[in-house]
Amino acid sequence: MKFLATVVFALTLLLIWALQTKFGDIPPIGKFLNPVSGFWQNAESTNSSSGTELQLDGLRDKVIVRYDDHHIPHIFTKNDHDLYYVQGYLTAKDRLWQMDIQTRAAAGRLSEVVGPKALDIDRYHRRIGMTYGAINTLKGLMKDSISKMTVMAYSDGVNSYISHLNKKDYPIEFKLLDYAPEKWEYINCAYLLKNMSETLSGGSDDFEMTNNLKVFGTKTVRDLFPDYPFHEDPIIPAGTKWDFKPLPLPKTSADFIANTSDTVKPQKIVPGVGSNNWAIAGSKSANGFPILANDPHLNLTFPSIWYQVQLSSPTVNVYGVSLPGAPEVIIGYNQNISWGVTNVDADVLDWYQIKFKDQSKNEFWYDNKWVKTSKKIEEIKVRGQPTVYDTVIYTLHGPVVYDKIDQRPKGRANVPVGDAMRWIAHDESDDFQTFYLLNRAKNYQDYRKALTYFTSPAQNFIFADREKDIAITPNGKLPLKFRDQGKFVMDGSDPANNWQGWIPADQNPTVKNPPRGFVSSANQSSTDQTYPYYINWRFEQYYRASRINGRLTAMNKATVDSMRLLQMDSYSTLARDVLPTMLKYINPATLNENQAKGLSIIKNWDKYYAEDSEGASIFDAWWDNFFHLTWDDKFSRKDIALNYPSYDQTVRLLLTEPGSTWFDNSATKYKETCSDIVNKAFQQAIDGLVKTKGQPGKKWAWGSVKETFINHLANLPGFGTGNFSAGGRGNVVNALRWNTGPSWRMVVQLGPEVKGYGVFPGGESGNPGSHYYDDMFETWKNGQLNELLFLSSVDEKSDRIKSTLILNSK
Amino acid sequence: MIAFGAAYFFGKKPGQGFLSGFAAIFVAWTILALIQTLPNNNILADRVAKLMQLHNWVFLLLATGLVGGLVGGMSALSGVLIRKAFTKP
Numbered sequence: 001m002k003f004l005a006t007v008v009f010a011l012t013l014l015l016i017w018a019l020q021t022k023f024g025d026i027p028p029i030g031k032f033l034n035p036v037s038g039f040w041q042n043a044e045s046t047n048s049s050s051g052t053e054l055q056l057d058g059l060r061d062k063v064i065v066r067y068d069d070h071h072i073p074h075i076f077t078k079n080d081h082d083l084y085y086v087q088g089y090l091t092a093k094d095r096l097w098q099m100d101i102q103t104r105a106a107a108g109r110l111s112e113v114v115g116p117k118a119l120d121i122d123r124y125h126r127r128i129g130m131t132y133g134a135i136n137t138l139k140g141l142m143k144d145s146i147s148k149m150t151v152m153a154y155s156d157g158v159n160s161y162i163s164h165l166n167k168k169d170y171p172i173e174f175k176l177l178d179y180a181p182e183k184w185e186y187i188n189c190a191y192l193l194k195n196m197s198e199t200l201s202g203g204s205d206d207f208e209m210t211n212n213l214k215v216f217g218t219k220t221v222r223d224l225f226p227d228y229p230f231h232e233d234p235i236i237p238a239g240t241k242w243d244f245k246p247l248p249l250p251k252t253s254a255d256f257i258a259n260t261s262d263t264v265k266p267q268k269i270v271p272g273v274g275s276n277n278w279a280i281a282g283s284k285s286a287n288g289f290p291i292l293a294n295d296p297h298l299n300l301t302f303p304s305i306w307y308q309v310q311l312s313s314p315t316v317n318v319y320g321v322s323l324p325g326a327p328e329v330i331i332g333y334n335q336n337i338s339w340g341v342t343n344v345d346a347d348v349l350d351w352y353q354i355k356f357k358d359q360s361k362n363e364f365w366y367d368n369k370w371v372k373t374s375k376k377i378e379e380i381k382v383r384g385q386p387t388v389y390d391t392v393i394y395t396l397h398g399p400v401v402y403d404k405i406d407q408r409p410k411g412r413a414n415v416p417v418g419d420a421m422r423w424i425a426h427d428e429s430d431d432f433q434t435f436y437l438l439n440r441a442k443n444y445q446d447y448r449k450a451l452t453y454f455t456s457p458a459q460n461f462i463f464a465d466r467e468k469d470i471a472i473t474p475n476g477k478l479p480l481k482f483r484d485q486g487k488f489v490m491d492g493s494d495p496a497n498n499w500q501g502w503i504p505a506d507q508n509p510t511v512k513n514p515p516r517g518f519v520s521s522a523n524q525s526s527t528d529q530t531y532p533y534y535i536n537w538r539f540e541q542y543y544r545a546s547r548i549n550g551r552l553t554a555m556n557k558a559t560v561d562s563m564r565l566l567q568m569d570s571y572s573t574l575a576r577d578v579l580p581t582m583l584k585y586i587n588p589a590t591l592n593e594n595q596a597k598g599l600s601i602i603k604n605w606d607k608y609y610a611e612d613s614e615g616a617s618i619f620d621a622w623w624d625n626f627f628h629l630t631w632d633d634k635f636s637r638k639d640i641a642l643n644y645p646s647y648d649q650t651v652r653l654l655l656t657e658p659g660s661t662w663f664d665n666s667a668t669k670y671k672e673t674c675s676d677i678v679n680k681a682f683q684q685a686i687d688g689l690v691k692t693k694g695q696p697g698k699k700w701a702w703g704s705v706k707e708t709f710i711n712h713l714a715n716l717p718g719f720g721t722g723n724f725s726a727g728g729r730g731n732v733v734n735a736l737r738w739n740t741g742p743s744w745r746m747v748v749q750l751g752p753e754v755k756g757y758g759v760f761p762g763g764e765s766g767n768p769g770s771h772y773y774d775d776m777f778e779t780w781k782n783g784q785l786n787e788l789l790f791l792s793s794v795d796e797k798s799d800r801i802k803s804t805l806i807l808n809s810k
Numbered sequence: 811m812i813a814f815g816a817a818y819f820f821g822k823k824p825g826q827g828f829l830s831g832f833a834a835i836f837v838a839w840t841i842l843a844l845i846q847t848l849p850n851n852n853i854l855a856d857r858v859a860k861l862m863q864l865h866n867w868v869f870l871l872l873a874t875g876l877v878g879g880l881v882g883g884m885s886a887l888s889g890v891l892i893r894k895a896f897t898k899p
Contacts (some may be wrong), residue, residue, distance in 0.1 A: 003893035012884040019877060030881065033874040035842035039858055040874070043850035172854070718860025769854030 021427070022178040032175055039175055041168040042769040052802050058085060058156050059809035065090065067803045068528060068789045071764040071772040074310040074801075076794035083313040084327045086151045086807060088157025088184075089306055095324040095766040096181055097171035097189070098303050098713060098736040103325060106130050106191040106198070108380060113179045115383040126378040127392050128202070129399040131354035133426040137190040138429035147432045151189045154327040158184040164254045170767060173714060181802065190434075192325040193456075197425035199298065200343045200457035205538075206351050207416045207723040208486050208643035210488040224645045227537040228529050231577065231653040233546045234475060235460060235521045236509045238528040244507045246532035252482040253496030274540050276567070278520035278548055279464040279472070281513065288558040289751040290464035292332055294340025295561040295742040297735045300710045302720055302774060303766035306330075306744045308758070310790060312440065318439040318755055319790045321744050322767075329434035331746060333756050334675035335792075336442045337465040344458035345473045347536040350423035350499075351416055352397040352492030361403060365493045371396065378380040396419045397492055420492055422499065424477060429455035444469045444512065451475045452505040456765075460521035466750045472519035473510040474526040474535070478503040481534045491686070503533050505521065519550040522733075541648050543573040560757055560785075563747040568731040570609040575619050576676060578651055579607065582622070587680040588629050589759035597696045598686040609734075611703035611727040614696065622727070626650075629677045629684075633666050647731075654678075703727060708737055710761055710777075712768070719768050726781065734783075745785060818889035829884025836879030843874050 020032025032038045051235040061078040064087050068074065073090045077083040079310055092099065104110050108125035110118035123359060125131075139145040162181050174181060179236075213221050277294040298305055306321035320332015333339045356373075357363040363370040393400045397420040401794075405417050430453050437450035447463045451473055458476025463469070479499035490497040509527045511519060522541030551566050583603065591599060598618050605615025626649055635642045653660050658674035661665050665672050686696075693699040703725030714717035728734035728741065746758040761780040765772035779786060789800050847855045847867070855867035864870055 001891070002895040005888070005895035008884070008891050009888040012881070013887045015884055016881060019881065031879055033839075035846060035874060035878075039854065040843045040846040043846045043854040045849035046851055046853075047849065172858075475821050491816075508813050522888075716861055717863075718857045768856075769850060770856045771851075771853065773853075 001719045003149050013304075027176045028178055031178070037168040038170060039172050039769075042172045042175075042767055044765075044767060044770045046771050051806075053806040053808065055808050055810045056089070056160055057810050058160055059807060061809060063807040064794050065805040065807065066561055066791065066794070066801045067805065068798075069802050069803075070776060070786065070799045071309070071770075072308045072310070072789070074789070074791050075312060077313045078601070080148060080313050080315055080374075083311055084153035084317070085157035085160070087309060087311060087322070088154035089161045089325055089807075090157075091309075091322070091324050092161040092184070094160040094764055095163075095303055095307060095462075099158070099175040099184070099325045099519050100181055100768050101173070101713060102195055103188040103191040106195045106299075107134070107188075109376070111380055111382040111388075113332075116385055119380065119382060119388065122380050123378075123388075123390055124401075126380065126390060127399060127401045128421060129392075129394075129423065129426050130191070130198070131378075131421070132376070132394075132399065133197075134187050134190040134194050135378065136426060136428045137193055137431075138187045140430045141184075141190065141432060144430050144433055145219075146436055147430055150327040150432055150436060151186050153190065155184050155186050156271050157316075165429075173716075173767065176716070187327050191652055192323055193429075194425055196323070196421075197457045201346070201424065204349045204351065205643045207419075208641050211545055211640050212643050213488060215640065216281070223598060224649050225537070225643070225649075228651075229541065229646070229648045230524065231540075231542050231546070231648055232525050232528075233542045233549050234525045234528050234532075235472060235545075236527045237509045237516060239512070240527075242507075242530070242532065244504075246507065247480060247501070247504065250480060250485075250500035251481045251496065253494050255489070265762050272444075273546070274523040274730075274735060276522045276544060276548060276735075277340040277342050277460065277462040277472075277519075278518060278563075278566075279338075279462050279470040280550060280552060280555065280558055280563075281470050281517040282468045283518045284552070284555055284558055286559045286751075287749065287751055288468075289466060289749065290463060290468060290470050291558060291560060291563055291747065291749050292338040292340060292464040292470075293567060293747045294342070294462065295567050295745045296331070296340075296342065297741055298741055298743040300739050300741055301713045302762050302768075303713065304743065304760045304762035306760050307765060308760075308788075312791070312794070315501060316440045317792070319744070319788055321758075321760070326432070328432060332437060332439075333743065333748045333750075333754055333790075334439065334441070335466075335754055336450055337438075337447065337463065338464045338750060338754070338756075339438050339447065339464075340746065341459035342462075343523055344460055344476060344526060345523055345536060345539045346458040346476060346526075347475075347481075347486050348456060348458065348476070348479065350418040350422045351489045352395075352422060352497065353404075353489055354395055354397075354400055354418055354420050354492045356403075364395055366396070367493070367495050370699050395492065397498075398422045398426055416489065419489060421620050424456040424458075424479070427455060427477070429477070431455055443467055444471060448473075448506075448510075451508075460526075462519060462521065464748070465751050466752070466754070469511040469513060470519050471510065472521060473508055473523070475505075475508050475510075476534070477505075478508065478535060483534045484537060485534065487537050507533070510525075516553065517757055518549075520548050520552060522548055538646075541646060541731070543647075544571045544733050544735065547733055560747050560749050560755070564745075564757070564783070564785055565740065566733060567745050567747070568728075570616075570727045570729075572607050572609055572616075572619070572732055574623065574647065574651070575605075578623070578654055579605075579619065581655055582626070582678050582682075585675040586682060587675075587679055590679065591683070594690050594696060595683055595686045597687070598682075601696060609702055609727050609729050609732050610699065611725055613702045613727070614698075614700040614728075616702035616704040617689060617693075617700045618685060620702070621688055622682050625681035625684045625688075626654075626677060629665070629681050634662070651782055654801040702726075707738055708736060708741075711739060721774070721777065725779065742780075747785060753789065756788035756790055758788050759784065759786050790804075811863050814885040814889040818893050820849040822890070824887055824894075828883040828887040831889075832856035832879040832883030834886075835882025836875040840871060843871055847871075860879035 052579040064076045066074040084423045108122040231683045275296040279292040284287045310319045318334045320329035355365040380388040433453040455477040463471045480501040522544035525539045602618045609616045710721045728736035744760045749755045759780045763772040763775045859867040859870045
């Protein structure tokens with residue numbers, strides 16, 4: 001009897017233990033299902049209370065927060081400290097897990113919570129110097145009394161929320177992954193900036209370009225990879241005069257291309273991550289005041305990368321989107337001005353080949369002598385396993401991302417070995433100051449002053465104000481380079497290859513009130529070829545820009561709705577440029593029945609990537625096949641990583657050099673011409689569609705051919721949207737495809753009373769158990785915008801205010 | 811704990827102990843979960859059910875009740891058996 005009792009008792013304890021423990025990716029079942037402390041507690045009642053009052057340590061005065069019908073907080077404080085404190089507190093309340101996981105990812109600390117499967121990505125983030133850069137950035141932020149105040153107040157607010165959090169109220173992801181929120185450090189705000197820098201300026205093709213040079217020689221590289229595209233429509237209108245005396249450019253080094261020998265390539269530039277913004281002058285708008293529009297294209301996730309907020313104190317009243325984890329509004333407007341950003345695509349990441357003296361790697365060859373390196377030991381904690389220690393060698397250029405081939409983990413064969421990385425994100429900076437000033441800006445002068453503080457990732461800052469000024473400035477800290485410096489991997493021993501200083505901030509390209517009556521950007525070349533400095537050889541191609549500029553040129557008496565429709569526009573500039581020529585080459589005699597049907601569909605296509613368009617699906621596959629049939633045999637090689645020519649250069653050959661030998665497939669005896677490739681590509685496109693979608697018809701609609709989806713940040717099934725049908729794609733204004741696209745669409749009508757409109761795919765709350773987790777998704781998907789509630793004072797009445805939160809100091 | 815204690819003092823037969831422990835916690839957990847999920851329109855329960863590859867959140871509710879019930883039942887069974895083993899009849 002005693003034995004049986006002991007066995008049953010032991011079994012019970014074992015059962016309880018098993019239910020409280022995480023096995024692999026399976027959450028602790030008992031803990032997770034327990035209705036008193038597990039996930040059921042995250043189910044928020046849909047009838048939330050209308051008023052609450054809380055006491056918080058650290059507040060200096062009474063704070064009133066109005067929540068609107070989308071759960072967007074409108075924060076009213078009596079001083080700036082309380083403003084950022086409460087911004088931190090409330091952002092944490094809605095987005096704590098997102099803040100935790102994003103900074104963990106940037107800091108290379110994912111393995112601590114998810115175990116060894118994140119070790120590769122952690123090691124990579126450590127080795128490219130994310131921590132090194134964050135420490136430097138924090139130094140810069142803390143030197144400036146304003147940035148210091150905002151970062152400290154924001155962090156204190158986050159910590160105030162965390163310290164009052166009961167276990168049962170932890171965001172559900174903490175329960176699934178079975179870990180607890182930790183204190184928010186000041187450096188986490190800097191990690192967020194590093195995250196953005198990595199997304200927007202962390203890719204490079206220097207290594208593949210170097211290989212191109214070796215395989216094809218200088219002439220081919222100059223032909224196919226020129227420094228200015230065949231088709232272009234630059235951000236600063238061509239012909240704009242530069243009213244400054246430029247600094248002399250540094251001298252090109254004797255042999256600036258490193259003699260590299262390995263076959264691994266650096267992180268690829270992510271396609272589809274780009275953005276649009278534009279502002280029209282009062283002369284083009286219906287009410288006589290400027291209208292500004294911005295839609296940054298990023299990875300789309302639940303929760304959204306953005307968090308809407310209104311911040312109001314005696315020094316500021318601003319509305320817009322913020323980044324969870326950082327103070328201030330990043331894109332938005334106040335009573336006087338509006339601003340937005342797109343990525344510049346400046347070359348601010350370069351690679352230097354390093355020659356070490358010996359295996360100890362304590363010294364490297366530089367300026368004709370041996371120079372000391374330093375070593376940083378990275379301690380990576382791994383859940384359920386011993387801590388991993390990783391030594392990173394730092395040269396005066398920056399960290400050597402991998403100094404031995406066997407250091408490079410399997411499955412991440414995308415980093416060059418033996419090269420040091422020079423990256424703007426490693427430098428000290430004070431980027432928050434820019435946003436502090438923009439949030440409060442009243443006019444053009446304030447805008448220009450704010451921009452001087454911004455370092456990285458360089459952005460096209462667009463601007464409009466109620467005094468009817470409009471402007472755009474590709475802006476950031478841009479290295480002063482000789483032409484093509486950093487287009488290829490450089491020799492790290494020659495000091496002439498170093499960045500030689502900076503383009504003076506007031507000489508960054510800029511334009512104010514151009515005669516054409518609008519300013520715009522879509523990641524294309526910043527300027528025409530007369531700009532005296534070198535920013536990059538390669539920018540996003542002109543397809544979106546050309547469409548935007550064409551439409552804006554034609555527009556008169558424009559309204560907010562004209563801007564909204566342009567944001568949703570899916571007209572293909574590429575198709576406009578190439579389709580007539582491609583159709584000309586088609587030989588109808590060689591087509592089978594389906595191919596002939598396809599030909600008649602595409603002949604009648606209006607060149608819009610609309611959701612229900614069958615022509616779009618055909619063109620998309622046709623162009624894709626044409627591109628790959630042209631280049632794959634030369635540029636897709638197992639032994640060496642090469643950079644493909646751009647669409648732009650492919651278009652140039654198609655339109656101007658149909659007899660080019662590039663069209664000849666080297667694997668066949670027959671000598672192919674452009675016409676052969678165009679025909680073959682078309683037949684393959686139709687055959688492919690028949691194979692996957694059946695006979696020509698409704699199933700060929702672009703919306704069902706294209707994949708579009710939004711996942712939860714941790715790709716949890718059931719927590720995202722699943723695949724949905726939608727128009728658009730990269731290279732058209734509505735650049736929506738897969739899980740990248742317009743992460744925030746905003747239109748602001750300036751005037752005596754500013755009016756803002758905006759929407760992002762998702763909702764304010766990061767809690768999958770909240771009604772506000774995805775309440776804006778449908779509006780976004782349908783191409784509509786919400787009218788934004790911008791309260792002029794705390795006492796303004798609105799029937800959209802659903803609840804009030806009063807925070808008192810203790 | 812409660813099931814263990816209650817069964818220790820009041821439980822008579824092992825089978826009955828298990829069943830009453832199981833039923834008590836099964837009912838308690840199910841009701842507590844319902845109190846949370848109904849005002850939520852089952853938004854979260856639906857999502858978690860999909861995550862766990864269940865067709866309907868009701869299965870999730872059942873699973874919750876079963877897990878709670880199992881622990882309750884085993885605890886109660888332990889309570890009854892331990893009292894029987896360690897107290898003289």
